[in-house]
Amino acid sequence: MSDPTQPVTQPAARGVGPAAFSPLYQQIKALLLQSLDHGEWKPGEAIPSEIELAARFQVSQGTVRKAVDELAAEHLLMRRQGKGTFVSTHHEARVRFRFLRLAPNEGEPQPAESTVLDCRRVRANAEVARSLELKSGDPVVAIRRLISFSGVPTVVDDIYLPGGLFKGLTQELLGEYAGPLYGLFETEFGVSMVRAEERLRAVAAEAEIAGLLNVSPGTPLLRADRISYTYADRPVELRTGYYLTDSYYYRNSLN
Amino acid sequence: MSDPTQPVTQPAARGVGPAAFSPLYQQIKALLLQSLDHGEWKPGEAIPSEIELAARFQVSQGTVRKAVDELAAEHLLMRRQGKGTFVSTHHEARVRFRFLRLAPNEGEPQPAESTVLDCRRVRANAEVARSLELKSGDPVVAIRRLISFSGVPTVVDDIYLPGGLFKGLTQELLGEYAGPLYGLFETEFGVSMVRAEERLRAVAAEAEIAGLLNVSPGTPLLRADRISYTYADRPVELRTGYYLTDSYYYRNSLN
DNA sequence: AAGTGGTCTAGACCACGTT
DNA sequence: ACGTGGTCTAGACCACTTT
Secondary structure (H helix, E strand, O other): OOOOOOOOOOOOOOOOOOOOOOOHHHHHHHHHHHHHHOOOOOOOOEOOOHHHHHHHHOOOHHHHHHHHHHHHHOOOEEEEOOOEEEEOOOOOHHHHHHHOOEEEOOOOOOOEEEEEEEEEEEEOOHHHHHHHOOOOOOEEEEEEEEEEEOOEEEEEEEEEEEOOOOOOOOHHHHHHOOOOHHHHHHHHHOOOOOEEEEEEEEEEOOHHHHHHHOOOOOOEEEEEEEEEEOOOOOEEEEEEEEEOOOOEEEEEEEO | OOOOOOOOOOOOOOOOOOOOOOOHHHHHHHHHHHHHHOOOOOOOOEOOOHHHHHHHHOOOHHHHHHHHHHHHHOOOEEEEOOOEEEEOOOOOHHHHHHHOOEEEOOOOOOOEEEEEEEEEEEEOOHHHHHHHOOOOOOEEEEEEEEEEEOOEEEEEEEEEEEOOOOOOOOHHHHHHOOOOHHHHHHHHHOOOOOEEEEEEEEEEOOHHHHHHHOOOOOOEEEEEEEEEEOOOOOEEEEEEEEEOOOOEEEEEEEO
16 A cells, blocks of 8 residues: 555656546545545544645645645535644534434424434344445444434434444443444544435334334334445445434435 | 626725625625626526636636636536536536435436426415515415326425516416426526525325325325525525325435 | 635646537 | 636735644
8 A cells, every 4th residue: 555655646647548637636635535544633633734735745735725625625624724624523513413414393403312222233134234335244233222302202213333343332332422423433433424325215103113202103204214434435334214303304405 | 786897806895894804706706696696697608718707807817716616516607628617507417416306216217207287376475475585475476296207196396486586487388398397497587596405304195195196195205395596595486395205215415 | 923724816737629 | 729627836915823
């Protein structure tokens, strides 16, 4: 593997072939992503200044700037004028907000109360394996949790994580921890959720879920199937959420 | 109103007050938005080249570039290397795709078959008025339509538009027109939908909607309440969509 | 005062599409 | 050959934060 401290070669893949050719700033961006993925800079920390990065990669500050601009636009980095550029962290509200889409019909958002109902190590079935790019039977962690707002049960989440990445994850650890789940994944296991794809459907509540949400079986629920990805675009979480959209809704912006 | 051909003043609002100060490129962006809103360049057309715009606004090409970059990132403009920069149009698939979120569980997306069930001029009730920033009782156009895929009824849309902006809009006109509704709004009424906010919930189908979708009353439906905005960020459409998420799902990306 | 990111400029050159 | 957007550079200056 290449040393990320190495400078980048200027012309770089400007071959005659139909493929190839990547702008310098894209190469810089890829190197920065690699450093993020390897944990060279941790969430919440500052990355080196633009001038330092320019020296390290042997390019102009403007080229570094363009690479950082894109990473900031994707919310992987956050720029703060006068202070520096920081690695985004789920311990900050703005990031959490992007992954928690529920908002109340009326009034201010209330803090979420999370209860872990179950956490066990199981073997991936075909669907989980496919979603997480594992093999059927590979070890995964299965978590079920209930989220309430102001004491009202509102969400049931079924979460599957690759066993290899989450070695010491137990129900006990989850119970001790207060705060967003993705924050724990970040600090305890070095896994940063950076992006996710969701598929939303309306479904009738099955008996088990209905019981947890304290509604009748058959009640319409919003079901969100999510796959979350890390820096390197590897899928690292499969999550199915059942949302009771009685006094909450799922907000979305079409840009 | 200011003449958009006028150059921009350099220092511009760099006062001592706590407010004020807007970077040059933001001022250029605002002027471009104004030109788009006034229809100086129509959807599908090219805007002037960066060099021309730089001369017109008396700034460097780099500053124009940054303004155009932002508008392109928001999908209001589309850049095509070697050809120019074009105003986005709903007659192109990429734009339509951003506002039509349904995808089939299996197989390729099928073309939507749209049937207009109703189109009448009514007076805005309190909710419609609030959403469209009108007064209660103001004239609005109310449209109900059914969308089917491969002959299967899948979506019922209830749409409300400000009467003032959509003068000649009749069921007949809608019937004659083949293609996306937003494309018609664009070409026939000069109203470009640029951005939208949605609130998603799971609801039980009421009798009327259920009948149209050919399902039993009480069937869970995904309900999407949408407000769409134009260049100037004025709300110009209120839409409630009822989606049958049996063999289709609502796709969403969390970035 | 020093260091960070933010803005603006001017110029050179490249890649793409059209003439 | 020409015009378009795309990349890269170098330098100046501004705004914000910390020392």
